[in-house]
Amino acid sequence: MKCPFCGEDSFAKKKNIMDGWTLVKTVSVCALCGKELPEKEPAGAENKTDARRAGLAALLGEDLPEKVTLAGSSERDFCRNCRHFIEHPFRTLCGRNGSAADPMGSCPEFEERH
Secondary structure, three states: OOOOOOEEOOEEEEEEEEEEEEEEEEEEEEEOOOEOOOOOOOOOHHHHHHHHHHHHHHHHHHOOOOOOOOOHHHHHOOOEEEOOEOOOOOOEOOOOOOOOOOOOOOOOOOOOOO
């Protein structure tokens, strides 16, 4: 990249701006002159993912497939999404009856977590 301040071919490096021992912000600076570079508008994660997918499809010479979305609520009715699901480092439990629960299992007494 060409630095807008010194005009030399350089690269950007990250610099931490500190207030005592507290990190205030991290900025990009020119590696040669050390001046702060203007920040570009960050692209949204969704746009970035779409750009990667489009680039890969172009590389392979294929059309971009449509995104798949899950429509019904039955796809989300897993124990891990239930309000009675208790996650523990050694095992998972059902808070309703205290038995072992499979996170990907389903239950007729499912109640959505809020």
